Amino acid sequence: MPIATVNPANGETLKTYEAMDEEELERRLRLAEATFRTYRTTAFADRARLLNRAADLLDEDGAEIARVMTTEMGKPVKQARAEAVKCAKAMRWYAEHAAELLADERPAESDVKDSGASHALVRYRPLGPVLAVMPWNFPLWQVVRFAAPALMAGNVGLLKHASNVPQTALYLEDLFHRAGFTEGCFQTLLIGSGAVDEILRDERIRAATLTGSEPAGRAVASTAGEMVKKTVLELGGSDPFVVMPSADVDRAAEVAVTARVQNNGQSCIAAKRFIVHSDVYDRFAERFTEGMKALKVGDPLEEETEVGPLASERGRADLEELVDDARRSGATVLCGGERPDGPGWYYPPTVIAGIDREMRIHREEAFGPVATLYRAADLDEAVLIANDSPFGLSSNVWTREAAEVDRFVRDLEAGGVYVNGMTASHPAFPFGGVKRSGYGRELSGHGIREFCNITTVWHGA
Numbered sequence: 001m002p003i004a005t006v007n008p009a010n011g012e013t014l015k016t017y018e019a020m021d022e023e024e025l026e027r028r029l030r031l032a033e034a035t036f037r038t039y040r041t042t043a044f045a046d047r048a049r050l051l052n053r054a055a056d057l058l059d060e061d062g063a064e065i066a067r068v069m070t071t072e073m074g075k076p077v078k079q080a081r082a083e084a085v086k087c088a089k090a091m092r093w094y095a096e097h098a099a100e101l102l103a104d105e106r107p108a109e110s111d112v113k114d115s116g117a118s119h120a121l122v123r124y125r126p127l128g129p130v131l132a133v134m135p136w137n138f139p140l141w142q143v144v145r146f147a148a149p150a151l152m153a154g155n156v157g158l159l160k161h162a163s164n165v166p167q168t169a170l171y172l173e174d175l176f177h178r179a180g181f182t183e184g185c186f187q188t189l190l191i192g193s194g195a196v197d198e199i200l201r202d203e204r205i206r207a208a209t210l211t212g213s214e215p216a217g218r219a220v221a222s223t224a225g226e227m228v229k230k231t232v233l234e235l236g237g238s239d240p241f242v243v244m245p246s247a248d249v250d251r252a253a254e255v256a257v258t259a260r261v262q263n264n265g266q267s268c269i270a271a272k273r274f275i276v277h278s279d280v281y282d283r284f285a286e287r288f289t290e291g292m293k294a295l296k297v298g299d300p301l302e303e304e305t306e307v308g309p310l311a312s313e314r315g316r317a318d319l320e321e322l323v324d325d326a327r328r329s330g331a332t333v334l335c336g337g338e339r340p341d342g343p344g345w346y347y348p349p350t351v352i353a354g355i356d357r358e359m360r361i362h363r364e365e366a367f368g369p370v371a372t373l374y375r376a377a378d379l380d381e382a383v384l385i386a387n388d389s390p391f392g393l394s395s396n397v398w399t400r401e402a403a404e405v406d407r408f409v410r411d412l413e414a415g416g417v418y419v420n421g422m423t424a425s426h427p428a429f430p431f432g433g434v435k436r437s438g439y440g441r442e443l444s445g446h447g448i449r450e451f452c453n454i455t456t457v458w459h460g461a
Contacts (some may be wrong), residue, residue: 001163008074009344010311018165028187032129033204035184040126040154048095054179055091070300071167073136073311087144098152101445116304118461124152124452128206135212136162137266149448157186232440236365240386243270245279253287259422265369267421269394275374275385289334292349311346318343319368322361329359331340387413389438392435394423
């Protein structure tokens with residue numbers, strides 16, 4: 001794939017970039033290693049000052065970088081501006097809390113004495129240069145939620161961003177430099193995906209994090225395992241959205257629309273499988289389908305647009321294949337399901353009912369504004385359907401019954417359970433999944449500690 005900005009609203013190539021050659025990559029790797037030796041010793045207060053400055057600059061640049069993101073990958077510009085605001089918020093959160101999250105831990109005095117020590121502690125130390133392989137769908141947020149904790153922990157970052165968002169990738173490097181971070185603290189590598197393996201094998205890279213597809217995750221995990229390097233993987237998701245009879249069904253249907261089509265439906269944590277109790281199925285299906293039909297699809301740079309184009313022509317073709325397979329296998333398309341005429345990689349908000357286990361869309365992630373509806377006879381069947389997926393990123397549950405909440409929290413195979421609301425990431429809460437959705441956690445204290453050397457310090461009596 002060429003490194004280029006291609007406007008998904010019309011297919012026009014706006015900018016192209018040459019991949020960095022081996023000499024430039026080597027220079028950047030040397031710089032990262034050298035920078036880490038000194039940056040790792042800086043005080044939390046100094047790192048926080050720099051990260052807060054980056055947040056201030058991002059706020060100033062918000063409207064401009066939002067237009068860049070929209071032009072590169074097609075999200076509605078209002079959502080792009082909100083993404084920039086969210087990134088600045090996360091930077092400030094880590095600037096404020098990192099010292100506390102990584103403070104020395106003191107074991108119980110009885111355990112210290114039992115170990116034969118006069119005193120002991122656990123200290124969190126940075127690992128070194130971390131390679132981040134990031135996707136295009138949230139081109140600012142995915143990077144910042146890695147970079148903010150990594151930099152506050154004393155690590156340095158090397159970003160291999162998706163090839164269709166090069167301007168956003170270069171902006172991020174420039175942002176951290178303008179904030180005052182030395183050049184080697186955060187560097188963007190303009191390279192193709194084929195170069196990732198060799199870089200990950202370099203001994204100067206100490207760890208890696210990837211957000212992206214399952215095949216990409218497998219490739220990075222395989223190489224990292226061979227090289228015995230720490231990884232965090234956030235891969236696909238096909239999140240269930242369960243509605244029980246006690247729920248506010250109208251509100252659930254309203255939120256379900258947003259939960260499915262946020263970011264043009266191209267989100268790992270978007271709700272994709274809507275599992276509704278038989279008692280309220282018809283009412284929910286009607287309200288939900290009406291809401292999906294009413295969405296404004298159009299130019300993502302227009303303020304009133306709610307759903308823009310998919311990020312790539314291939315992405316739209318993949319989505320069409322899933323819908324067509326379901327239709328051929330007997331599913332009912334309640335709305336959408338047909339490619340519109342005209343330029344750009346648009347696909348309409350689509351609702352499909354009558355899904356069975358043999359359909360591809362039941363097992364594969366639909367990365368676009370396509371929702372599948374399931375009817376469940378009771379709570380047990382709802383849990384079975386929800387867990388009948390290779391993914392386990394997050395989940396949504398709508399019920400007013402405390403016992404049902406407890407059951408879902410106990411039994412759903414997911415990294416998050418959101419009750420009477422849609423999944424959303426926040427810097428204070430850990431984010432990640434199970435099964436083929438990956439491993440490790442981002443955000444919160446759990447995320448900042450992923451790339452730390454957790455060190456026992458023991459002093460003899």
